[in-house]
Amino acid sequence: MGFSELLHTIGGMGNFQILQTALIMFPTILITCHNFLQNFTAMTPEHHCRPVNWTNGSQVPGGVRDGDLLRVFIPLDKDQKPERCLRFSEPHWQILNLNGTSSLNLDTEGCLDGWVYDQSVDSSIVSEWDLVCDHKSLKSIAQSIYMTGQLVGAIIFGIFSDRYGRKRVLQSATVQMIAVGLGAACAPGFPAYCAFRFLSGMAMTGIIVASLCLTMEWTPTQRRTLVNTYAMYMITLGQVILSGLAYFIRQWRWLQGTVSVTYVIILLYSWGLPESACWLVTHNKLDMAVKNLRAVARLNGRKEQGRKLTPEVVSFHMQEDTAAVKESPFFLDLFRTPGLCKVTCCIALGWFSAGFSFYGLALDLQKFGFNIYGVQMLFTVMDLPTKLLAGLSMGYFGRRITVVSLLLLASCMILVTTFVPQDMNTFQMILCLFGKGSLAGCFSCLYLYTMELFPTEIRQIGMSAGIFSTRLGSLLAPLIYILGSHSPVLQPVMFGLMPILAAIAASFLTETNNQPLLDTIQETEKRTLGQLPLLLTIHLKYSNGFRFIKLGGECLRVL
Template structure:
């Protein structure tokens, strides 16, 4: 008996599945909060050089006020604002009352005595450790270090969850997130902050792999449940904006979002014990474990199918191959891959992973740089989040009618084209640029919705956890590289939209060769996948 038939026997989308889905949607909210947290904790505040021997107006001749002091010490830029990275080599009191100093040719120097920040708005790691001017690339590097942690976590927790079970992996990841995330809020230095954020990224991947699982969900409900999970990620971005608006101190915001994972830790004792992969347990044990069948009977009882649950026995459900037998079956496949043309399954996996890489690269490239548009960052983040709602709904409808492949290709094409257009727009068209970026980010959010389900359906049970880890690895590899593009963009601003637009277009070409998995049951072995 296949697992799809087994699910139908014990109630399909019954009370257990509904209750489990409701509880497992909560981690998606916190996952989104932590993924976009640095938009607020690393906010670039208004700043200018600290004049030498300046203590809020003291040591100023003739009773000159603080506003006049800036005119004497700090040149103005083309927008008549104090230059953020330059100051006069010596004070020029004769021009302190002038409104425009940008055209004057006066000697300037770098900020040798630090910076003054507008702390009336908020505090951030930028103002805490002076990540501005020649050090502003450190802000992007901090985000890349966090993404690197997720990259490493995809490998570590993928193996860990297979060997120790999902309950242990989920609880370990949650406990690590609480500890490291809270510690990051207390970090005494920027290097310590980066190390703790790296460990937080590892923990995040462990939670993603083990919590957002739909193996208990019947085939005809997988698309709907997946849409719900993706909407919770959108909700998480809105919740983060609200929290950041209320909590303006970055340490308190970092700590609040991290401590919230205690909720997951508390109810994981029940939920995770019922959400481990039954097929994975059976396959690894070789024989159908009576302990596993006790869990299945519990699910059947909760779904009102107690009598059907009693009839479940190892003889009825059949025996799955042992680890040794699976390795023996995989050897011919490996020989075929090494000495002949690549397996169709392997080719599909590479196309899928390239799509996830491009989606992660461009999605985070747009979503982690909302401050560049010059609008209120809190409302901008909300708008960038809310735009995902209609696109994810359209993605769900498209997956149901047209399938996964056409939906993925179409969304990647739309995202790539609209992002490329922004490269040719004048810098003063901020509003139109933001509208196009919203459309691109929404398309990529819908693409994520499709690719997550696509990944689960493409990888068979015996390698699904490894496949999910590989998918997250490729996504985080893309998101790791996207902040580094900001550093290149400091020297060539047009390079950012070109790179964020071309990569999805190339991935769309690769995704067009993917096999369609619409309305297909979750398969157990690679051989079954090859036959399909």
């Protein structure tokens, strides 16, 4: 449309766009670090009850080894390991005289004096605040509180971004992230930690939606898929960097603080970024838009073309768009028209399902029983080929069929784990690898697809609706772990069925491949209501082909 022509005039994918695309690596890397940070700051070390006081050495019979001594105080579980949440109410030295485990029915009690943790695992919030046994659900609740912050931030920062600009939201959210991230690192107790993590989740959403939208609105139509794929690879790189940081920084407070303070990089370079000219034009701030367009033209080597741009020229190009834009967009605008309501509901279900199942697989890596650092790295590496395939598929087959295919593939991988025996950890992990990889590829498509589906005047709110939905899903995912402790089959069934529902909804979305970004709700309504669902489109495509072949056969028979 009008703004696409302006971008082409000032150089298209020029030096400025390349530099801005390179700078987006910092928000995407750091956002991923915060999302998966609790995999390392909340690791659960091996632990058992602190034994009943036996410090008086005269109470210990001679010749007793330290390895046998624990059996006197702590009962063994079915795997012949010390129980994590039970101890004998008093020492039972007679156990040492029995071969194997004792069959006596001895009195036990809870961990009245606290726990003893494996010292090979450095500090975590679990060992510092005893989030084990009856309090183990608090670990999942802490992650859900962080996701709730993202959910709230998606609403607040989305509205602010469409009203006050992308750049202003990026800067304010970055300042908030630095402050509350360092606050979480210094939290004196678990409630304070959860409060700071809630605010961190809010700030994280503001940073990611503002930075991605700012970049995409300066990117020409033909290069949006490439830029989006690059951003998604930066998310994967963030997981690799987090694994490396967590390996070398074992103290959870130092790890939390290190990740948070690096947001200073975003704050420093954000002052030099120009506000989105697309947003400025659609909000009738033509003088500032012309100034930014001329600056970009200068960086792209199109100084002469930039000089020709005036408020009158820009207004002429986009007069229809600016006339239809609402002054103060609000969240309810997403449901203003039937076509826009359909887009919002379908894309929101896709985001919800991807977030629900993705974080359901990614936030409980300790269950496989392998080294947490190695498993995190393996799950991250698996994202690389799936994101590449997703990028290629988006360009060749389109956004819609790519999203539907990846959701169905992820669903199959997750549901198969339901029938895999619990002792086959390696096979379960491989299936989860493919499932998480498919969902990672789906995320890379959803980020681009959502921005293409919504018009400029409510694009940030539409993007925030998607982020809101995925954070709602990721908020519920840790709670499924709590229910899954009572019914293990519930986890894979819940995480596997949601992508199927999302795939059905995504088939009703509009294809946007090689289509220009729309600026108004009216334009979106025309394009949305004029396209058929995916399955019907495929049916008609092949039906027409078969009719053509049949007609050709009839003609040959007549001749």
